[in-house]
Amino acid sequence: MKILNNISLKSFHTFGVDVNASSLIEIESLSDIYTAKEKSCFNGSFYILGGGSNVLFLTIPEVIFKICFKGISIIKEDDDYIWITVNAGENWDDFVRYCVENNYGGVENLSYIPGTAGAAPIQNIGAYGTEIKDTLQRLNALSLTDFSVKEFSNKECAFGYRDSFFKHKENGQWIVLDSTYRLTKRNHNWVLNYGNIKSFIENKTLSLENIRNIVIQQRTAKLPDVSVLGNAGSFFKNPIISTEKFEQLKQSYPEIPFFSAANQKIKVPAAWFIEHAGLKGFKKGNVGTYVNQPLVIVNYGGATTTEIIEFAKMIVRNVSEKFDVELEMEVNIV
Numbered sequence: 001m002k003i004l005n006n007i008s009l010k011s012f013h014t015f016g017v018d019v020n021a022s023s024l025i026e027i028e029s030l031s032d033i034y035t036a037k038e039k040s041c042f043n044g045s046f047y048i049l050g051g052g053s054n055v056l057f058l059t060i061p062e063v064i065f066k067i068c069f070k071g072i073s074i075i076k077e078d079d080d081y082i083w084i085t086v087n088a089g090e091n092w093d094d095f096v097r098y099c100v101e102n103n104y105g106g107v108e109n110l111s112y113i114p115g116t117a118g119a120a121p122i123q124n125i126g127a128y129g130t131e132i133k134d135t136l137q138r139l140n141a142l143s144l145t146d147f148s149v150k151e152f153s154n155k156e157c158a159f160g161y162r163d164s165f166f167k168h169k170e171n172g173q174w175i176v177l178d179s180t181y182r183l184t185k186r187n188h189n190w191v192l193n194y195g196n197i198k199s200f201i202e203n204k205t206l207s208l209e210n211i212r213n214i215v216i217q218q219r220t221a222k223l224p225d226v227s228v229l230g231n232a233g234s235f236f237k238n239p240i241i242s243t244e245k246f247e248q249l250k251q252s253y254p255e256i257p258f259f260s261a262a263n264q265k266i267k268v269p270a271a272w273f274i275e276h277a278g279l280k281g282f283k284k285g286n287v288g289t290y291v292n293q294p295l296v297i298v299n300y301g302g303a304t305t306t307e308i309i310e311f312a313k314m315i316v317r318n319v320s321e322k323f324d325v326e327l328e329m330e331v332n333i334v
């Protein structure tokens, strides 16, 4: 367990806002959590941090716990499947790379998503037509109420679109310790219908490695590099609207893109609304929407959390006034 006092959080979250925490504790094992408890570190306000790629710090809790414990282990396998457990502090993309290199299929479309394996189930990360709910079998989490460890099945995680059990009533009350995925060893379930993967793969061998490479190419072309421009990926969720509302919009905008969602609803890319509100590449002070992807709000350098939040609220207001659609933030505001 490493304790860092009076530390800038700038390099601990991808938005790169310069805010200070009085204490940041790096947790490297379950026993570190119990040691921290004995030292009363959980008695005041605290926050559980992974790679910081989906957070903005507005108020700073007394203690930030950064989850660092590593490890990937094979639990069991048969001819078709392998069950692999990944500890919460592992970098998510290192885990994906490990799977692809070993020809274990199911997470390749989720290549290059920043952050830790422990945070991935919290918002059910997704990209290119897949989400971790498609392969996650179970996870172990520690309750911050009684410090016991509970196993959650996939069903108990109550995954939804960028959503899970852990984002609701008991938000912040659990530390994900590890999660187990069932991956294919053969007869992989290819998901090729998103982001032109199909057309890119046409002249190549259909392999996990090629899918991963295509996804990485597309992501790097579209998204800003966090080491150059601070951001947290998609700032807003894609709104899910009724078919009536969609038909109404379609009359004015026949080219409006859409995907079908559950319960006969329609999901429309939030980026489309932002672009058609005239805010693609729009910049105000140190904050703006990214030129190649308006769903990403970027810190052009020196932005404060308040500036970023005010900018996001301005987008929500504009989209609401123009389309009568409410955008919901995907980024966690602490």
Ligand SMILES: Cc1cc2nc3c(=O)[nH]c(=O)nc-3n(C[C@H](O)[C@H](O)[C@H](O)COP(=O)(O)OP(=O)(O)OC[C@H]3O[C@@H](n4cnc5c(N)ncnc54)[C@H](O)[C@@H]3O)c2cc1C
Binding pocket: 014, 047, 048, 049, 050, 051, 052, 053, 054, 055, 067, 088, 113, 114, 115, 116, 117, 118, 119, 120, 122, 123, 124, 125, 126, 127, 174, 175, 176, 177, 223, 224, 226, 231, 232, 233, 234, 332
């Ligand atoms: C450039 C860029 C691209 C992105 N692309 C995508 C994408 O395609 N799809 C997608 O879904 N997301 C995407 N994201 C968002 C982000 O990568 C994911 O939300 C990721 O899972 C966050 O991981 P993290 O470790 O950085 O979590 P953090 O930002 O540190 O934390 C996120 C939330 O999880 C909680 N948390 C973290 N670790 C734990 C733990 N061990 N136990 C309990 N709670 C925990 C935190 O308290 C917080 O509420 C992108 C972000 C960036 C910067």
